[in-house]
Amino acid sequence: xxxxxxxxxxxxxxxxxxxxxxxxxxxxxxxxxxxxxxxxxxxxxxxxxxxxxxxxxxxxxxxxxxxxxxxxxxxxxxxxxxxxxxxxxxxxxxxxxxxxxxxxxxxxxxxxxxxxxxxxxxxxxxxxxxxxxxxxxxxxxxxxxxxxxxxxxxxxxxxxxxxxxxxxxxxxxxxxxxxxxxxxxxxxxxxxxxxxxxxxxxxxxxxxxxxxxxxxxxxxxxxxxxxxxxxxxxxxxxxxxxxxxxxxxxxxxxxxxxxxxxxxxxxxxxxxxxxxxxxxxxxxxxxxxxxxxxxxxxxxxxxxxxxxxxxxxxxxxxxxxxxxxxxx
Numbered sequence: 001x002x003x004x005x006x007x008x009x010x011x012x013x014x015x016x017x018x019x020x021x022x023x024x025x026x027x028x029x030x031x032x033x034x035x036x037x038x039x040x041x042x043x044x045x046x047x048x049x050x051x052x053x054x055x056x057x058x059x060x061x062x063x064x065x066x067x068x069x070x071x072x073x074x075x076x077x078x079x080x081x082x083x084x085x086x087x088x089x090x091x092x093x094x095x096x097x098x099x100x101x102x103x104x105x106x107x108x109x110x111x112x113x114x115x116x117x118x119x120x121x122x123x124x125x126x127x128x129x130x131x132x133x134x135x136x137x138x139x140x141x142x143x144x145x146x147x148x149x150x151x152x153x154x155x156x157x158x159x160x161x162x163x164x165x166x167x168x169x170x171x172x173x174x175x176x177x178x179x180x181x182x183x184x185x186x187x188x189x190x191x192x193x194x195x196x197x198x199x200x201x202x203x204x205x206x207x208x209x210x211x212x213x214x215x216x217x218x219x220x221x222x223x224x225x226x227x228x229x230x231x232x233x234x235x236x237x238x239x240x241x242x243x244x245x246x247x248x249x250x251x252x253x254x255x256x257x258x259x260x261x262x263x264x265x266x267x268x269x270x271x272x273x274x275x276x277x278x279x280x281x282x283x284x285x286x287x288x289x290x291x292x293x294x295x296x297x298x299x300x301x302x303x304x305x306x307x308x309x310x311x312x313x314x315x316x317x318x319x320x321x322x323x324x325x326x327x328x
Contacts, residue, residue: 004304009051012041020097027298045087076273076305101203107176122192130185137233171235177226269308273325282318287311
């Protein structure tokens with residue numbers, strides 16, 4: 001059997017009623033013939049939308065086929081024991097030309113009981129933001145079910161949402177149950193559980209080209225919503241040049257930011273997990289025993305769990321998101 005290596009994948013493009021074209025203009029990803037690209041699924045093991053390998057001798061194989069063959073060597077023994085051939089994370093690039101629907105995702109317990117699926121906890125890294133860009137995360141005031149239902153009935157939901165001014169480099173952690181929406185003018189990397197369960201609460205009264213409004217899930221959302229008001233919703237972190245800075249630690253994924261201009265050696269020998277490297281800015285080369293692989297802005301690389309050491313060499317000043325499955 002040939003040795004595993006850092007794996008790249010072909011993006012899966014999706015046009016959306018709110019989508020833009022930044023995945024092409026910023027990252028050079030050609031989504032033709034679609035009219036726009038609201039979402040690029042750059043690493044997916046969800047449903048029938050399984051990523052296809054784009055480099056090396058495994059090219060044209062599907063991600064789930066790789067897991068079936070390589071098992072824990074690819075994803076980590078604990079990950080394989082828990083998830084089998086299903087990859088536990090879904091990595092997307094989102095580009096919004098308009099507001100996405102105000103929505104919420106169920107947690108694991110609710111998703112399992114209703115849909116025989118898992119919940120959707122996610123995080124956003126803002127890769128780019130136009131001046132004045134906003135998003136919604138959580139409620140701006142103390143909230144409960146009765147007050148929420150009152151605003152729902154009065155069509156005043158927008159008035160109780162927490163609007164955040166957004167800039168490049170901002171991070172938001174969105175646990176299952178937190179109401180949220182992305183506004184226009186944003187280019188976002190989304191790291192999430194492998195799930196596409198979304199309950200739309202409000203869609204800004206939009207209709208498609210046939211005059212049909214998208215389905216809302218206001219009743220389903222009621223039991224999923226976390227009405228807790230938080231003092232802060234943005235994830236605070238302090239980037240340090242040429243240092244790996246942890247930014248999100250959760251039950252489903254840990255994420256760090258690596259901002260560097262000199263070679264970085266990574267020793268993953270103590271990690272029982274795959275590692276995902278997503279390039280937010282710049283370009284670099286991933287050197288490993290047996291070869292090297294390039295990584296440019298927007299691209300994702302899956303480092304197999306069996307690979308203990310790599311060296312990351314920047315071609316210019318570079319920012320990477322480093323994602324792996326949490327260790328017990």
